[in-house]
Amino acid sequence: MLKSLPEWTHLTGHAARIALPENHLKYLINRQNRLENFSIRGGGLFYDFTRQRIDEQVLHSLVNLAKIRKIKQRFNQMKTGEHVNNTENRAALHTATRSFSTDPVMDSGVDVMPDIRRIRDEIRQFSADFHSGKIAGTHGKLFTDVVVIGIGGSYLGSEFVATALQNFADKNIKLHFLSNVDIDNFGAIIDRIIPETTLWIVISKSYTTAETLANTNLVLQFLTQKGLQAKNHIVTVTSKGSPGDDPANPVLKSFHMFDFIGGRYSVTSAVGGVPLSLYLGYDRFEEFLKGAEEIDIHANTAPEEKNIPLIAALISVWNNNFLGYPAQGLIPYSSPLSKLSAHIQQLSMESNGKAGESNGKSVSGHDEGVDFYCGSIIFGEPGTNAQHSFFQLAHQGRPFPIEFIGVVNPCHDKYTEKLKGVTNHQELWANLVAQSQALATGKEDSNPAKFFPGNRPSATLLINDLSPKNIGRLLAFYEAKTVFEAFIWGINPFDQYGVELGKTMAADIRKEIAGKNKNPDYQFDDRDPVRKFYLDVLFNKKM
């Protein structure tokens, strides 16, 4: 068990040592060769962890932990089709969706690559036909609006990538996301689109997701009202043979996805491929895939000490389990990366937001029975905006580590007017550099209101620019980091049983509501007065 490993004991000792005043970050960062020893370049990324609360000994023990836990081997097993999603007895082959190698990838004796290549070809062809007008809206007009109907992993990744690459987008196409079952999400979108030239992409692996089916049901009614047909306006991304891939309900096109791709890891599959190719063009989508592939290869082959997502994962474990930080901020100094934190929030918290191994003890109904929690609360906004929002707490309140992201070259490079002698991009960069420095060093002051304790850890990840390839690298970095964390903790990052209880209870309540819809005399179950209260409010339409 994890906590009985000698490396765990060593790390516990290191944590006590690092807490000593002489190991405050303001001293650590000034040690000899800090930058050389605590930064890595690889896979097109630069990762600087000079401002993490670690020293050579901590790093050494962390790397040993990774070796003992065989997490690189585990990554390779994942990449080569082993059923690492053991609770569901499935492979986890998101890496295959961006493989351009000619090597087969076997899942239970079957090579998955021919299917993956076929679907990429289908997306390329569909995207070409969409942009050329061969596929067009009713009355033959070019499509103007694309609406993704999907929730969670079926849209967050595409939203992140589309926003990050907005500068490459086809200016004639608007991309919308209908995710929430809230009728006001539907209402807002149909106010913004042109029905005759709107393509709806329904994304659900099982085609049983409650929100997605409810919204699709409304869209079908809406199309009928407008005299339009599903076979001209709807495409689906779903499992082969699901209700969304049924010739009895004809649609323009169905793209298949597979049980070896989980929702939150699906942006490089057809889930991201279809909307992103329509919005950006297929070639950009393929560049994006190639960036992701590059990081997969780096994660699989770079030695532990030089493996960026692996080292980042070790630092997460260190911050979480040894230094006790409950949360992590994610602050990209780039406004097109504004949707990154929402995507990584899902990727990380849904994968790893679980209780850790309980050392053989049965997990009791109380926190005490859990050895430790895996996963952190992930949240963030772009810098410098975040500085003017929650950085007060980051500097003087409850501490939490931050991952900064810097983009060396912005998209818009023609506005170079200076104020105080610097361009906007230089001003942004000055703030990026200053924040990690201020958080680490702090500042003494006899006035407690102006005293900064410092010793607040951060890392900085750099990409060269907002190219499709770099966005692919960024995505795959976070995916690899997430699974490396899970492999250290010994949890399965590909299931999400924690969302089931709420679904079951919602289904019970739905039945009661449906009962009352059918029969107005129906009386709500009053064994739970709070629940009854809310159901009465719903039907009375007032509080």
Add this chain to the structure above:
Amino acid sequence: MLKSLPEWTHLTGHAARIALPENHLKYLINRQNRLENFSIRGGGLFYDFTRQRIDEQVLHSLVNLAKIRKIKQRFNQMKTGEHVNNTENRAALHTATRSFSTDPVMDSGVDVMPDIRRIRDEIRQFSADFHSGKIAGTHGKLFTDVVVIGIGGSYLGSEFVATALQNFADKNIKLHFLSNVDIDNFGAIIDRIIPETTLWIVISKSYTTAETLANTNLVLQFLTQKGLQAKNHIVTVTSKGSPGDDPANPVLKSFHMFDFIGGRYSVTSAVGGVPLSLYLGYDRFEEFLKGAEEIDIHANTAPEEKNIPLIAALISVWNNNFLGYPAQGLIPYSSPLSKLSAHIQQLSMESNGKAGESNGKSVSGHDEGVDFYCGSIIFGEPGTNAQHSFFQLAHQGRPFPIEFIGVVNPCHDKYTEKLKGVTNHQELWANLVAQSQALATGKEDSNPAKFFPGNRPSATLLINDLSPKNIGRLLAFYEAKTVFEAFIWGINPFDQYGVELGKTMAADIRKEIAGKNKNPDYQFDDRDPVRKFYLDVLFNKKM
């Protein structure tokens, strides 16, 4: 000192008692009259705290703490102009900006209300002229785009309110926010607007905010390039006599703000008033103010036991300081409330993200010297989206309390197609009710992966619909809750010294960059090799 009060000791004892297995939430919620005793109706809101980990004794001690700390008196002092912002020797009179009473509000012997009424009248008139076309873009065309240039409190509140009330918006006006100094924020906005019919609203109290000045500088250059003039296309919201209110730099109109309004509390002043009146019409803005006023009166007059923001603040303190939760989720079951959490994140974390009173001890350079941290990490996404994102962690990972918000009647009520016997709105509501229940009760299972510990606290706040008045109530509820928390902790929620160190360090780095811009031979200071590395990357334009 707070921690030496007998109430603090009582609460510490209660926390130990509440941690006992027999006080698991699944038992607490079934106690007699739970709903009656742990919910409040008032000021147009309904607040349900049945699923918080409190019982009568905890509530009693919390209310006593509020009384001993005289937080209602403190609220009244704030509302009547006392200099509660003691570190800056200023009043905090955001409540005056939505007062429609004829009573004077005195700040240092001067009634502030005549100025506040005058500015409201100016906004009403300007908005009327804008909508009628009396004020128009170059060539006399009606304005089509309004861009707010402002960061932090100068835009987050307006963005929240504009998004929440989007259904009331003038469909001919697009509202944009240029907040980030990142050149890609500017670049994206100028790609979307029509220069001749764009009005820019520069918002900065001091007119010294680095980001806002840099962006304004670019906009001035952009206008010149397009042959347009600031006096036709720019309005400012700033302090009287600031550089933004200087006849030497003529603009279309300047609206004044005052030193007694802090940025994050400014959405009911001209900061929100100008953009929101242009986007929604002045009458809706006034309705919004009246909703906020109603909560101010409730917060000021309702007895502690029936005071919604006061009880909510006490529960925050309980969860933070006694139960040890480091974060709070904010989950509105309403997609138009998608920007609520970003606004409250700033309001709460910038106001209260501080170290608590240190019991007379000097605050040392290390966490151990701090008695406790005030403020929580606030984050959130709308439900049901959040269920498909980070609720795995909420149910089975590290626990954190959640504030749910329910909207009884959606905006769009004409789409009532049912699936599985329920409408979309009913499906949404079923999920809202189910989540708080599932978090509280949990579920036993011999399989650890399917075991739910439960005992995870939440509150639910209801509003009747997304009217301007209810959005005003919601805003003022969070403002009052935030200041009540601070008054219990004994901190000043109106200053933000924690953001100063980063600014100072950024200014130093800016000087180095400007030096190199002037003289390419300039060598960066190499005493900090990490900093030098980043500056070299910036100038080399590669990592």
